[in-house]
Each structure stands twice: as structure tokens, then as C-alpha cells.
Amino acid sequence: MSALLPPLSLYIHLPWCVRKCPYCDFNSHQADRFEQNGQLPEEAYLAQLLADLDADLPYVAGRPIQTAFIGGGTPSLMSEDFYYRLMDALRDKLTWVEGAEITMEANPGTFEQEKFRHFRQAGINRLSIGIQSFQPNLLKTLGRIHNRDEAIHAVDKSRAAGFDNINLDLMHGLPDQSHAMAMEDLQIAIDLNPEHLSWYQLTIEPNTEFYRRPPTLPEDNTLWNIQDAGQALLTEHGYAQYEVSANAKIGRRAAHNLNYWRFGDYLGIGAGAHGKITLADGQIFRTRKTRHPSHYLNNLPEALVIKDAIAEEDLPLEFMMNRLRLFETFDLADYQRFAYQEVPSALIKACEMGLKQGLLDANEWQHKRVKTTEKGKLFLNELLELFLP
Template identity: 80%
Template sequence: MSQLPPLSLYIHVPWCVRKCPYCDFNSHQADRFEEHGKLPEQAYLDQLIADLEVDLPFVAGRPIQTAFIGGGTPSLMSADFYYQLFERLRGKLNWVDHAEITMEANPGTFEQDKFAHFRQAGINRLSIGIQSFQPNLLKTLGRIHNRDEAIAAVDKSRLAGFDNINLDLMHGLPDQSVEMALDDLKLAIELNPEHLSWYQLTIEPNTEFYRRPPALPEDNTLWNIQDAGLELLEQHGYSQYEISANAKLGRQAQHNLNYWRFGDYLGIGAGAHGKITLKNGEIFRTRKTRHPNHYLNNLPEALSIKDAIAPEDLPLEFMMNRLRLFEDFALKDYETYAYRAVPKEIFDACEQAVQQQLLDPNAWQKGIISTTSKGKLFLNELLELFLDE
């Protein structure tokens, strides 16, 4: 193999104003870490760069295609933090021209006032975590913004110069009807974002909702919400390209695409994960220590755990990612993204999937993997074919 997979960068900011009851991400309430009313921004910035320097030898000058700043709530940090961060990142990394750089942001007024500065720092895409526009559901979800602030956040992001915006919206919320879910979705569509992440609430371990489960809609209601919502999105030009993501034509999240296509990504920050391919064919995942204090108070080389992906596990790993995307792809993509020749096991599994009507036979004859409607509906059964091999 001569060409390594595309490379992205993930940056994790672990602090938020308040932990939401459904959230299982690595986030920590900010006021417990503040000194004199401020987060340890400079210390965290320095540690991010030191963290990056440990992983830099593995990527040997490869250009960064996309970057994503997640959390937590990254928009809690000051504009100066991001000016400094990207100035230092530009000195350490090669970047492609016009790289997509996304930041997750809360729609609260405090964060909105910084949008223009974030844009000037080099961030060119915002992902705004709205979740719902309805006061009762926002309260249930533990969100600290209201409907008007959510709408204003989109307006302010436009005024700040952002022409690439994602809105995060949830459905299947406690006691939510089909009409309530569609009302949320209709308002989000009216705000005219380029991208909509529309996904069902799931109850995850180690969350407040797991310890005290709320009353969720029945399965029939969930199915009707999903069916009607996807139809509404398609009617307004938001095509589903991934299980929980819809976008206008040509506005898919490039960072998401690289991730689900099994591309590489550096992960820095407390709790960040990464995936790196070496020229010798080794592929490994990295994960950084989760607690902010532990992250800040240890040498960078003590922060990272590296787990090699065994060659025999690659077919399943690759397909678990690629089949999340609703796009056809060439079987030869495996050679680029898994950085090795396509093994016979994948051919055999695809043949079985065609026989079971999970993959399109006409596309398969041309070396293209195209999931049928049945394959999308029974995705776990399709993936099991690669697990069995």
C-alpha cells in the first residue's frame, strides 16, 4: 500500500456548565475546576500541545483534512484560548487548504457573544446543541438555554460569518408525541442550517437517566416519529447520509465522513480517542486519560493508552464504520482505509450478504457495496457476516 488514509484531528474540551442527565460523554461541571471564577485555560492549552507532540511522530507530516472540537462544551473557553490554540497548531501540523474546522457550541447567550471571535480564530463550522425548542423538554433534558436563545444562536452565528452550521436535535424524548417531535424538526428546518443531526435519545449507563429512567415513548410512536421526520427532512432537501445525520446537497460533515469511512484521526485532550495507521501496516487506537485533573498533572507520555487493532478484526471494524454511512462504496476502499489488500473473508461475507438480499447484487458485480433496504433494516445481521468470518 502506498497511500495512507486521510487524517483528521479531534480536540476534547471536558468542561460544561452542568452535566445533562442523558450525557455519557467525558464532561465535568466547570465550577468544580475553576480558580477565581476561571477555568485553567493556559494549563490546558499547554497540555494539549504537549499531548499532540507525543503523537506527532506517528503521522510524519501528513496533512490535517478536518478538525473537530468536542466536549463538554468547547464554547465555554475564551476566544483567546482558540486564537492561541490554532496559532500553535498551525506551527505543529500541516493543514489542507480550507480545512473544515468544527466547534460544538451551546446556544446560551454567554457563548453567542463569542461566535465572531471563534470565527476569526479559524473555526469555520459550528455545531449548535439545541436538542429541543420546547420548554418542558429542555427542562427534562437539563438544558440551560431556552427556545428564544436557540433561535438567536443561529442568527448570531450567521452574523459572525458562519456559512456552515449544524443543529443537534433529539427525538424520542420523555413523553414526546409525534406532533411534538415534528414541531421541533419544523422549526429547525425553518432556521435553514446546512446540516441537521437528528437522533433518538438512548439511555446510556453511568447517566442520571440510567439511574432514574424517564417515561419514553412507546415503540410505535418512536417508529412513527422516525418515519415522518425523515420524510419531512427529505422534502426540505436534507438527505440522510448517515444513521443520525441529514444534510443539504454537498454539505455533509467532512469530519464525520472521514471518521465513518475508517479514516485516521489524532485525538488530544482529556478522554480523547484517536486512530492511527503506520506505514508498516500497524493500525492502533489511542485514548487519553479522562479526568481533567489527571490530564493536567501528568507528563504527556503517561496520558495515552495505545491498543493495536488485530488484522483479523479489521474487516468487522471497517464494515461497522462504513455501513453506518448511506453511501455506496468500492470494495477497493478497504485497501486505502485498512491499508492492506482485501482479504478473502470480506469477499465471502459479501457473497453471503448478496444471497441474503442484504447487498445489491448488480452493484456487487461491479465491485461496489450497496446496502439494500433490507440490509439497512437488518444492519446487525449484515455485520454479523463479517464477524463470523
């Protein structure tokens, strides 16, 4: 039965940061508010993570783990010993595919850089470094605690530590950012020669400091020009756009993210972690763990999880919201495989509407395949609205 279930990944959430950035809506909490004697509760959190995983093990259903992603927060705040012990425990409790991609998010600050070698030795083989900008004034506006030189040095340090698969996170459309500043940031990142670049526009999210006190963002024309020029520059240097906000060299697309967008399954452990699980009977549900670290640390694993079944009528939109984020052709048969139901007539009609509006490729549709056109990439939200139940 496990062969019929979708591929399975693992997400691990570490909820602490040195300081909350004003644009961040992720589940992150200022570390010093949880420290005792200057230390985060690593021992207790590791124990709860593993208990959390034990509670989710029935959902594995014999499947090997394809990929793992350690996100936050700032996972690199935790000690080297924490990751040696965590990775040893994960190898004991789970079966892994050979060469599984295991990513950690890391800040480029000097303190974290000193740990890179240990992270690699523990078994983490891909580093995602949160740079966001190389401009000193923009780093200050964004609340980042590293500087330009530290960001550049972090890439050198990660290479020296043995990482041959690196992603750089970079934002554009930042407060008072000009076209020239955005292109300079992108060129510096390209010159650092990472395998993968996550390059995305800043959006103002609820429950953030920027939402409460909105900054002045570039005008729409500037944003469009940055996007067009930036993608052209990335393509010129061999970074193909394969997803809304991701570009990669050949063979270096993020395997973990691909599993998300192809509607694969993933366990989510840690405070605020989300998961998506398919059962042998075809039921699909999402899980979410309690968000606040203190609550997470003081509850039994079975009390932590909230399960929300995905209603049958919502599956077409759920599937397409993920699948159309990827700029690749897919077969309609993928829907049957991952959504565990026949392709509904409503989905067919929505695709036909997308064809009429020039949002989906007519040639691919003749072969029962789906692919967004260039127009569809630009108007993805309008395309997805066609799949609303």
C-alpha cells in the same frame, strides 16, 4: 509514504460543561468543580493540549490535516483568547489542506453566543449547535440550560458572526415526546435553514442519570412513525440522509465525520480523546487519552496515551462498522487501501450472506461494490453481526 496512508484529521476534546446532562455519556465534567477564582484552568489545559499534540506529531507522517473537530463537554465555555492561541499554535505545528473544515461544538446559551464572532475570527469555520429540542418541558427533562428563544437566536447570531456552515443537533424519541412534538421540533430546525442537521434518537447509555433512573420513552410504533415522517420531511426540504443520524444539503456533508466513517486516520488530543492511527508498516491502532481532567493536567504527555493495536482478524468488522454507517456505495478496493490487507474470504462470505438476506445491493456487488439496501439501513446491527470474527 504519506501518500499511501489514509487521510488525517484532528479531534480536540474540552471536558467541561456547566452541568452534566442526564443522557450524556461523553467525557464531561461540571466546570465549577475545577474552577479557581471563577476561572477554568485554561492556561494549563492549553499547554497540556499542545504538549499532547507534540507527542503525537510522529504519527502525522508528513500528512496535511484534512479536518478538525473541537468537541466536549462544551468547548464554547472557553474564552476567546484560548481559541486565538490554540488555533495559532495548530497552524504553526501542522500543515493544513486549503479550506480545511474546522468545527466547534457550541451551546446556544446567550453567554456562548457573545463569543461566536471571535471563534470565527480565530479560524473556526463550522459551528455545531447543541439544541436537542425546542420544547420547554423537554429541555428541562434533558437538563439543558438554554431555552427555545436562545436556541433560535443562536443561529441568527452565528450567521451574523460569519458562519456559513452550521449544524444543528436535534434529538427525537425523548421522554413523553409525541409524534407531533417531534415533527414540530424538526420543522423549527428546518426553518432555521442550517446546512446540516444531526437528527438522532435518544438512547439510554450506561453511566448516565437516565440509565440509573430510566424515563418513560415513546412506544416503538411512535418511534418508527417519527423516524419515517421525519426523514420524509427532511428529504422534502433538501436535507439528504447520508449517514445513520445525519442529513445535509447538497455539498454540505460533514467532512470530519466522513473521514471517521471511511476509516481514515485521526489524532485525538485532550482529556478522554480517542484517535486512530495507521503506521507506515500497515499496523493500525487506536489511542485514548486519560479521561479525568485533573489526571490529564498533571501527567507528561507520554504517560497519557493508551495504544491498542487492532488485531488482523478484527479489521473486517472494524472497517465495516464504520463504512456501513454511511449510506453510500464503496469499492471493495477501499478495504485494501484503508485496512492494509487483502480482502479476506470471511469478509466476502459475510457480504454474500448480506446479499441473500436482502441487506446489501446485488447490482452493486456485481461490480465489486458494496451498498446497503433500504432494508439494510433499517437492520444495520443485523448486517454488522455477519462480519463478527
